[in-house]
Amino acid sequence: MTIGELAARFGLATHVLRHWEEMGLLSPARRANGRRVYDESHVTTVAVIRIGKDSGLSLEQIRTLLARPGSRRAVLDEHRAALRARIAALRASLELLDHAAECPAEDFRTCPDFTAKVDAYVSSPPAGRTPAAPAFG
Structure with missing residues (x-):
């Protein structure tokens, strides 16, 4: 799917997905003509980012969760404590x-x-x- 299709699926502006790509949160495939191509795995990633943002996680925290899944416990425990407070x-x-x-x-x-x-x-x-x-x- 195109960047516009993926963005529309979540009610986002395309620049948001581009920003997430710049931050290393999304890595779309590229066609020969240089356009971004997204698949269902990207839908899951965007959903994870949205859920994280909705729960108050920063993009940096989400990036850590996505890039280093083994570190999730420490990041999530810290955030859960902050939410409880x-x-x-x-x-x-x-x-x-x-x-x-x-x-x-x-x-x-x-x-x-x-x-x-x-x-x-x-x-x-x-x-x-x-x-x-x-x-x-």
Whole structure:
């Protein structure tokens, strides 16, 4: 298939596939006239790249996974730990937002339950977030 056909299959612009090729993520076959030719193995590779991007992996991390499959455990373990930390931070933020939305106090900032949640949130921030940069602010 052509670069346009492969790009269309995933709803991508062709320049994205060219960029991934420059980064070493894709290696299309070339015809005598110099045009790129893709097969079903490239469809799988693009799907892996998209899934990786959707999960928050960088293109460099994805390149490592594709180029050195034996290193996948370390890359994926590190990324999974980062995702778990983000999920914890998002849950804490959601809990604060839910309470603020449902709080019967006229000003939720004066509610003892809300201020206790804020104090707990500030005193032990999830990994990747400092008290000076709350996720709900």
